[in-house]
Amino acid sequence: MSAAPSVAIVVGARPQFIKAAPLRRALLAAGADPWLLHTGQHFDEQLSGVFFEELRLPAPRCHLNVSGGSHAQMVGRMLQAMEGPLAAARPAWVVVIGDTNSTLAGALCASSLGLPLAHVEAGLRSHRREMPEERNRLLADHLSARLFCPTAGAAALLAREGVTAGVEVVGDLMYDLALQTRLDPAHLARHGARAGGYLLLTAHRAELCARPAELAARLAWAAGRARGEGVELLWPVHPRALAALREADLLEPDAAAPLGARPRAALAPLRLLPPVGYGEMASLTRGAREVLTDSGGLQREAFFYEVPCTTLRDESEWPETVSCGWNRLWGDRDRPLPPPSARQSAAALGAFGRGDAAARVARALLGAQPAP
Numbered sequence: 001m002s003a004a005p006s007v008a009i010v011v012g013a014r015p016q017f018i019k020a021a022p023l024r025r026a027l028l029a030a031g032a033d034p035w036l037l038h039t040g041q042h043f044d045e046q047l048s049g050v051f052f053e054e055l056r057l058p059a060p061r062c063h064l065n066v067s068g069g070s071h072a073q074m075v076g077r078m079l080q081a082m083e084g085p086l087a088a089a090r091p092a093w094v095v096v097i098g099d100t101n102s103t104l105a106g107a108l109c110a111s112s113l114g115l116p117l118a119h120v121e122a123g124l125r126s127h128r129r130e131m132p133e134e135r136n137r138l139l140a141d142h143l144s145a146r147l148f149c150p151t152a153g154a155a156a157l158l159a160r161e162g163v164t165a166g167v168e169v170v171g172d173l174m175y176d177l178a179l180q181t182r183l184d185p186a187h188l189a190r191h192g193a194r195a196g197g198y199l200l201l202t203a204h205r206a207e208l209c210a211r212p213a214e215l216a217a218r219l220a221w222a223a224g225r226a227r228g229e230g231v232e233l234l235w236p237v238h239p240r241a242l243a244a245l246r247e248a249d250l251l252e253p254d255a256a257a258p259l260g261a262r263p264r265a266a267l268a269p270l271r272l273l274p275p276v277g278y279g280e281m282a283s284l285t286r287g288a289r290e291v292l293t294d295s296g297g298l299q300r301e302a303f304f305y306e307v308p309c310t311t312l313r314d315e316s317e318w319p320e321t322v323s324c325g326w327n328r329l330w331g332d333r334d335r336p337l338p339p340p341s342a343r344q345s346a347a348a349l350g351a352f353g354r355g356d357a358a359a360r361v362a363r364a365l366l367g368a369q370p371a372p
């Protein structure tokens with residue numbers, strides 16, 4: 001009997017741990033030997049450890065312990081550190097996911113070693129090259145032999161760039177997972193929240209955190225919106241954003257608060273929470289009256305859970321969520337959200353697949369017949 005084909009999955013950041021879970025399970029079920037190469041980009045318990053436990057990911061077979069520094073420093077150190085392990089393992093496939101520095105390092109390393117490269121979440125574009133995420137995903141796409149698109153729109157964007165070989169629309173791994181979540185009232189109770197009684201905020205993109213005035217403007221608007229609705233504004237805050245809040249002098253010390261600080265009074269009713277696990281975040285999102293975010297993942301989850309969303313940016317890599325009315329962009333923030341009757345649900349739209357994206361990626365990589 002021949003050995004199971006080895007498939008290296010490069011992970012490093014929170015959304016990649018989340019997406020690697022269904023992907024690894026599907027690869028195992030399809031007869032592969034999937035293993036995780038963790039770059040170390042996110043290394044702490046709240047952004048990494050908790051997801052391994054909750055999503056039952058095995059310990060990475062290879063951990064590079066590379067984090068911090070500029071884009072060039074991080075990608076350069078990752079590249080150097082992963083070359084030896086990947087050259088020794090010579091997996092049948094190297095899979096990179098999304099748009100982080102770990103995605104780019106994995107893509108560059110696999111291609112320089114001549115290893116077959118697959119990109120999951122291919123074809124997304126903000127059309128803004130100044131964003132590191134845009135450069136990372138663009139380069140990963142153009143280096144990959146197999147490109148797995150979450151939506152038909154993503155495949156169309158690739159075709160406009162002349163990339164059609166190896167492209168397949170499989171659906172969104174986030175949708176696979178979202179279908180398995182539910183609103184657990186205990187998760188809300190833990191934060192003293194009740195369904196429909198709060199707005200949910202996240203904001204931590206590098207470009208926003210680097211611009212204190214823009215961050216402050218978005219927070220002031222979000223707080224005003226919550227005040228207008230007469231509800232709380234909850235924010236499970238990413239360490240990068242917490243540092244940006246400190247830097248912008250938007251916090252005051254509070255020994256009783258979970259993070260040792262609270263937002264300044266002008267931002268009331270904003271309440272900061274430590275980052276939470278995947279299931280707890282799904283409950284918080286499902287229970288929110290509205291979502292306000294700069295996260296690509298959360299924009300889609302709001303859409304999947306039929307919660308209206310305002311994206312705190314002027315563009316979205318997920319135009320399907322905007323055109324059907326669930327998601328409005330920062331520039332449109334004063335436009336009323338369309339009434340529920342005018343919105344189209346994810347299930348009705350069908351744009352994000354059928355919840356079998358991971359299985360389709362696994363079948364494609366192992367050369368099995370596609371499902372009918």
Ligand code: UDP
Nearest residue numbers: 014015236275276277278281295296297298
């Ligand atoms: N998420 C989480 N806990 C949190 C905040 C977010 O589990 O405290 C989840 C969120 O539900 C989504 C993913 O993390 O599934 C999104 O990750 P992130 O916003 O870091 O990245 P992006 O989607 O912008 O690439």
